[in-house]
Amino acid sequence: MGSTRARIAIDAMGGDYAPAEIVAGAIRAQAELDVEVILVGDEEQVATALKQHSSQEKLRIVPSEGTIEMHEEPLSGIRRKPKASINVAMDLVKQKQADAVVSAGHSGAAMAAALLRLGRLPGIxxxxxxxxxxxxxxxxxxxxxxxxxxxxxxxxxxxxxxxxxxxxxxxxxxxxxxxxxxxxxxxxxxxxxxxxxxxxxxxxxxxxxxxxxxxxxxxxxxxxxxxxxxxxxxxxxxxxxxxxxxxxxxxxxxxxxxxxxxxxxxxxxxxxxxxxxxxxxxxxxxxGCLLLGVDGVCVIGHGSSQAPSVYSAIRLAKEAVEHQVIDRIQSRTTIAASSSQESE
Structure with missing residues (x-):
């Protein structure tokens, strides 16, 4: 795969219809959007979902262990489960092995994982x-x-x-x-x-x-x-x-x-x-929605996301990566921070 393709790590275990619908949307996205999709999740379940499609697209799987359930408190959940799919996906971005994260799972957990693993941009x-x-x-x-x-x-x-x-x-x-x-x-x-x-x-x-x-x-x-x-x-x-x-x-x-x-x-x-x-x-x-202000591109999808929504979320992440949104925000937040020094 060409080095210029945006690499999108997707939480394959997040959402009401994971991993089947997540995988279906990811296959379409990689085929039509010229991106490299990395599926993060239970290796056996994701591989089974991939076998349901006749597509020639080869998607990389990065194994994880468990996921943050909707009833769990976000911060304690991501700390107790360091190898959960959302944590592993965020780590890929932190380690520069992926350019963006997409998740339709627990939105609070996605925000907490982004803050702890990617951190805030300076001035935000x-x-x-x-x-x-x-x-x-x-x-x-x-x-x-x-x-x-x-x-x-x-x-x-x-x-x-x-x-x-x-x-x-x-x-x-x-x-x-x-x-x-x-x-x-x-x-x-x-x-x-x-x-x-x-x-x-x-x-x-x-x-x-x-x-x-x-x-x-x-x-x-x-x-x-x-x-x-x-x-x-x-x-x-x-x-x-x-x-x-x-x-x-x-x-x-x-x-x-x-x-x-x-x-x-x-x-x-x-x-x-x-x-x-x-x-x-x-x-x-x-x-989905963009989480702006963290040091990496992160798209939070709807919990009820099916294949079309997953495809659209990956497209949103790709656009943010290609337009260098993080770098552009970082280049201006120093100015913004200096203008925000007035007493409240």
Whole structure:
């Protein structure tokens, strides 16, 4: 395999449908995305899953022992199970044997393993999970962060999220000058709680951020903003609500399409449009969320990920690697840190 291919270590034991669906998505990704996928997991189970496919793709297996179960406390789990699949996958990145990690397993364990094994980037106090949302403008997405890593935040954390989100939007999403918004209950700078008011003040003064003011809930999907920052408590609720809305829209389409022969003809005519709708609102099309702020590319997938979501998550990791997101964030966080020295 060529040395230029991004090497993606995937936690083959993480998720509701592991390892079968993880392996299926990984095979497709290696074949279509020109990446090298490294499957980390129970060697026998992963090999059995690979045998179910006739693909000529040869995927490397790195053995691990056990996984972090959903009921386990993340930090104690990764410490008690040093050879668990998520730990071994993170170690591959730390040892420069892989360029990125993808996991659909215990999200808390993935974050804890990334922090302990990869560490934070200089100048970043708290990593953030960034999720891409569709907007009313079909040509663009909006990056929301944090959507779950930090329930409680300080103003400087949100400021750092804005810097990291701007870099990702600029270099991966190719937005020349990303417009950043602060999620709030009103447009005026004086609106919101103390966190929102103080964060607004900091963002206005930060030269690394193209800050356009507060974004209300109705603005999230408008396309008026490229990056929106909030604390992880609000962001996670927003993420789950958006996923629910997407599923509801798809279900409504299924129920309301005409039945019978005429319905079949109508559905056939609408099929290209329906496919585009699904691509815009179905969270499986995005695959997962980026954990920004750790010293390595890490994509956290949905626990219910099946092969299409796994494929999309690997694509997301590949894009982050190829656009050198980690290096670009690191090159700017020193400046960001110096601008965040004001007393809180």
């Amino acid at each position: 106090d708290r990593p953030a999970i960034g999720a891409l949302f569709p907007t009313m403008d079909a040509s663009k997405s909006v990056l929301i962060l944090d959507v779950g890593a930090n329930v409680d935040c300080r103003p400087k954390f949100l400021e750092q999220f804005a810097v990291m989100g701007s870099i990702y939007s600029q270099y991966v999403l190719e937005v020349e000058k990303p417009k950043v918004g602060l999620l709030n209950i009103g447009e005026e700078p004086c609106k919101g709680n103390e966190l929102a008011i103080r964060t607004h003040e900091r963002l206005e003064k930060n030269p690394l951020v193209n800050f356009k003011g507060n974004a209300e809930g109705r603005d999230v999907l408008s396309g008026d903003f490229d990056v929106i920052v909030c604390d992880g408590f609000v962001g996670n609720i927003l993420l789950k609500f958006a996923e629910g809305i997407g599923e509801a829209i798809l279900q409504i389409f299924k129920e309301e399409l005409p039945q019978g022969l005429n319905g079949l003809v109508g559905t056939a005519l609408l099929k290209p449009n329906l496919k585009r709708v699904k691509q815009r609102v179905d969270h499986a099309e995005h695959g």
